[in-house]
Amino acid sequence: MRIADLSAFTWQVMRGNRGRTLLILLAMGIGVAAVLMVTALGEGARRYVLKQFSGLGSNLVIVLPGRAETAGGIPGFITGKTPRLLTLDDALALARSRAVRRIAPLIVGTGDVHWNARTRESPILGTTADFIAVREMNLAQGLFLPESDPHHGQPVCVVGARVARELFGHTPALGQWLRIGDRRFRVIGVAAPQGESLGFNTDQIVIVPLAAAQALFNSEALFRILVEAKSRGQVAAAKTDILEIVKQRHEGERDITVITQDAVLSTFDRILGALTLAVGGIAAISLSVAGILVMNVMLISVTQRRREIGLLKALGATSGQIRLIFVSEAILLALAGASAGMAAGWASQFLLGHLFPSIPFAAPWWAVIAAPATAIATAIVFSITPARQAARLDPVAALAART
Amino acid sequence: MIRLTGIQRHFQVGGETVHALRGIDLAIGAGEYIAILGPSGSGKSSLLNIIGLLDHPSAGQYELDGRDVTALADDEQARVRREKIGFVFQFFHLVPRLTAAENIALPMVLAGVEPSRREERVAWLLEAYGLANRAHHRPDQLSGGQCQRVAIARAMSMSPPVIVADEPTGNLDRHTSQEVITLLESLHAAGSTLIVVTHDPSLGARATRQLHLDDGLIAERPLPDSPAD
Numbered sequence: 329m330r331i332a333d334l335s336a337f338t339w340q341v342m343r344g345n346r347g348r349t350l351l352i353l354l355a356m357g358i359g360v361a362a363v364l365m366v367t368a369l370g371e372g373a374r375r376y377v378l379k380q381f382s383g384l385g386s387n388l389v390i391v392l393p394g395r396a397e398t399a400g401g402i403p404g405f406i407t408g409k410t411p412r413l414l415t416l417d418d419a420l421a422l423a424r425s426r427a428v429r430r431i432a433p434l435i436v437g438t439g440d441v442h443w444n445a446r447t448r449e450s451p452i453l454g455t456t457a458d459f460i461a462v463r464e465m466n467l468a469q470g471l472f473l474p475e476s477d478p479h480h481g482q483p484v485c486v487v488g489a490r491v492a493r494e495l496f497g498h499t500p501a502l503g504q505w506l507r508i509g510d511r512r513f514r515v516i517g518v519a520a521p522q523g524e525s526l527g528f529n530t531d532q533i534v535i536v537p538l539a540a541a542q543a544l545f546n547s548e549a550l551f552r553i554l555v556e557a558k559s560r561g562q563v564a565a566a567k568t569d570i571l572e573i574v575k576q577r578h579e580g581e582r583d584i585t586v587i588t589q590d591a592v593l594s595t596f597d598r599i600l601g602a603l604t605l606a607v608g609g610i611a612a613i614s615l616s617v618a619g620i621l622v623m624n625v626m627l628i629s630v631t632q633r634r635r636e637i638g639l640l641k642a643l644g645a646t647s648g649q650i651r652l653i654f655v656s657e658a659i660l661l662a663l664a665g666a667s668a669g670m671a672a673g674w675a676s677q678f679l680l681g682h683l684f685p686s687i688p689f690a691a692p693w694w695a696v697i698a699a700p701a702t703a704i705a706t707a708i709v710f711s712i713t714p715a716r717q718a719a720r721l722d723p724v725a726a727l728a729a730r731t
Numbered sequence: 732m733i734r735l736t737g738i739q740r741h742f743q744v745g746g747e748t749v750h751a752l753r754g755i756d757l758a759i760g761a762g763e764y765i766a767i768l769g770p771s772g773s774g775k776s777s778l779l780n781i782i783g784l785l786d787h788p789s790a791g792q793y794e795l796d797g798r799d800v801t802a803l804a805d806d807e808q809a810r811v812r813r814e815k816i817g818f819v820f821q822f823f824h825l826v827p828r829l830t831a832a833e834n835i836a837l838p839m840v841l842a843g844v845e846p847s848r849r850e851e852r853v854a855w856l857l858e859a860y861g862l863a864n865r866a867h868h869r870p871d872q873l874s875g876g877q878c879q880r881v882a883i884a885r886a887m888s889m890s891p892p893v894i895v896a897d898e899p900t901g902n903l904d905r906h907t908s909q910e911v912i913t914l915l916e917s918l919h920a921a922g923s924t925l926i927v928v929t930h931d932p933s934l935g936a937r938a939t940r941q942l943h944l945d946d947g948l949i950a951e952r953p954l955p956d957s958p959a960d
C-alpha cells in the first residue's frame with residue numbers, strides 16, 4: 329500500500345467520523361497546548377529571575393545579618409530575622425581580606441523627599457562611595473557620593489532618574505537642595521535609568537551617605553554589605569574571609585549569611601528549571617490521558633468496522649496492512665491535534681507576552697519538540713492494541729458481523 | 732486448478748464439535764462454472780471460504796495452481812487471495828464512505844498498484860459494467876443491483892483467475908438477480924473460473940457443473956460429462 333493511498337484512506341475515515349475525530353483532536357490539542365503553556369510560564373519565570381540577578385554587579389558577594397537556617401535558602405529575605413547587628417565597622421573590617429576589592433555597606437528605608445512644595449515618598453539608600461563601582465551603576469549627570477570617612481556623612485545625595493524627573497520636572501536637578509525628614513541634602517548626581525534588579529529600582533531611589541541614613545533612620549544596623557571580590561576566582565576566598573573576619577568580631581559566632589551571586593543564580597536556575605520540567609511533565613501526562621482516549625475510541629472503531637476489516641482481508645490486506653491502517657489513523661489524528669495545540673500554545677504565549685511584557689514567556693526548545701513528539705508517541709503506543717485486535721480478527725467472522 | 736483432498740472443517744461450539752465439512756474431495760479445472768447447492772447449514776459457505784483462502788481447513792489438503800496452500804501463513808494467504816481470488820458477497824460489503832470508483836479500486840490500493848494504472852482499470856471496469864455514470868456515487872446512493880455490480884467490478888479489479896460468489900443474488904429481486912448472474916456468466920465466458928453458492932436450483936442449473944452438499948459431504952457425484960480436472 330502506498331503512503332499517499334494510506335493517508336488518503338485514513339483521511340476518508342477521519343472525515344467520515346467527524347465527532348470522533350474532533351474529540352481526539354481536542355484532547356491532543358489541549359494536551360500539547362498545555363505543555364507549551366506551562367513550560368513557557370516556567371521558562372519565562374526563570375529568565376525573568378536570571379535577568380534580575382544579572383543586573384547586579386559581577387563578582388558580587390552579599391553579606392546579610394542572621395545565619396541561614398537551611399542550606400541553599402535565602403534567609404533574611406524571607407525571615408527578616410536580625411539576631412545580631414551588622415555594623416559599619418564590621419563592614420570596614422572586611423576590606424582587610426586580600427580577596428576583597430571594594431565594599432559597600434547598605435542601609436535601606438523610606439522617607440518623604442521634599443523639594444519646594446513637592447513631596448515624594450521614596451526608598452532611601454544609605455551607602456558609601458564605592459557603591460557605584462560595586463553595583464556597576466552609571467550616572468547620567470554629576471558625581472556619586474564623595475570618598476570620605478564613612479562615619480561622617482556630608483549633606484549630599486544622588487537621585488534616581490525617575491525621582492529627578494518627578495521631583496524637579498524641567499528644573500536641572502544638580503545643585504538643588506532637597507529635604508528628607510529634617511535633613512537637607514544637595515543633589516550632586518543623577519543616576520542613569522537602569523530599571524529593576526532584585527527588587528531595587530535604582531530609578532526610584534535617593535542615595536545618601538551611610539552616616540546620614542543612620543541618623544535619618546536612627547539605626548546603626550546595616551541591611552546588607554555588598555562586597556566585590558577581586559575576581560570571579562576570588563569569590564570563594566572572599567566568602568571564607570568574610571565569615572572568618574565577622575566571626576572574630578562577633579565573639580566567635582557565625583551569625584551572618586554570605587550569598588554569592590553564582591550560588592543564588594544557580595540555585596534559582598536549578599529550582600526554576602526543575603519546576604518547568606516538572607510542570608511540563610505533568611502537562612505531558614495529560615497527553616497520555618489523551619492517549620487512553622485514543623485507545624478507547626479506536627477500540628470502539630475496530631468493533632464498529634469489523635465488517636470493513638473482514639472485507640479488507642478478503643480483498644487481500646495482510647495483518648500488517650490492517651495494523652498500519654489503524655496506527656496511521658492515530659498518527660494522523662495526533663499530528664493534526666499537535667498542530668492545533670502548537671498553534672493554540674503559540675497564540676496564548678503571544679497574548680501573555682503582550683499582557684505581561686516584562687516577563688519573557690517562551691516555551692523552551694525541548695518542550696516545543698517534546699510536546700508533539702509525546703502526542704505522536706502516545707498515539708502510536710495506544711493505537712497498537714486496537715490495531716492488533718483489528719489485525720487478528722478472523723475474516724469470516726468479521727464479514728458475518730451484524731454491525 | 733483447484734484440488735481439495737479430504738477437506739474437513741470443525742467448529743467448537745461450547746463443548747460440542749460441529750462438523751461443517753466432513754471430508755470433501757473435489758477438483759475444479761480452470762475456466763469451470765460451478766454451482767454449489769444444498770440445504771441451509773450443509774456447509775456451502777464453509778467450503779467456499781476455504782476455497783477462497785479466507786479460512787483454514789481443520790484437516791485435508793488444498794492445492795491451488797499446483798501449489799499446496801493448506802498451511803500458508805496468514806499474510807502469505809492474503810497475498811494469494813489478492814492475486815487469485817475475487818470475492819462476491821450476498822451483502823455486497825461495499826465500504827459505505829467510499830464512492831463506487833473508490834470501492835472498485837480498493838484491492839489495487841491494497842496491492843500498491845500505481846494510481847495511473849488504477850484509474851485506467853477502474854474507468855474500464857465502470858464502463859464495462861454499466862456504472863460509468865455512477866462512479867462518484869456512494870453505496871447508499873446506489874440500488875442493490877448496482878451495488879452488486881460494483882462489488883463484482885471490485886472482485887475483478889486485480890483480474891483474478893477465480894471468482895467465488897456466496898449467494899450473490901440472495902439479496903436481490905428476480906430481475907436484478909438475472910442481471911447479476913448474466914454479468915457473472917460473462918466473466919466465465921471471458922475465461923474466469925466461477926464458483927457460485929446458491930439456494931436457487933434454476934440458477935444452479937445454468938452452471939456447467941453442480942455440486943450438491945449435504946451435511947458436510949458432497950451428496951452426488953458431478954455430472955458424468957464434466958471434466959475431472
Ligand SMILES: Nc1ncnc2c1ncn2[C@@H]1O[C@H](COP(=O)(O)OP(=O)(O)OP(=O)(O)O)[C@@H](O)[C@H]1O
Binds near residue numbers: 742749750772777
Ligand atoms: N463460526 C462458526 N462457528 C460454529 N459453527 C459454525 C460456524 N460457521 C458455520 N458453522 C456451522 O457449520 C455448518 C455449516 O455452515 P455454513 O455456513 O457453511 O452453511 P451454509 O450451507 O452456508 O448455510 P446457509 O445456506 O444457511 O448459508 C452449520 O451447521 C453452521 O452452524
Ligand SMILES: [Mg+2]
Binds near residue numbers: 777
Ligand atoms: Mg452460507
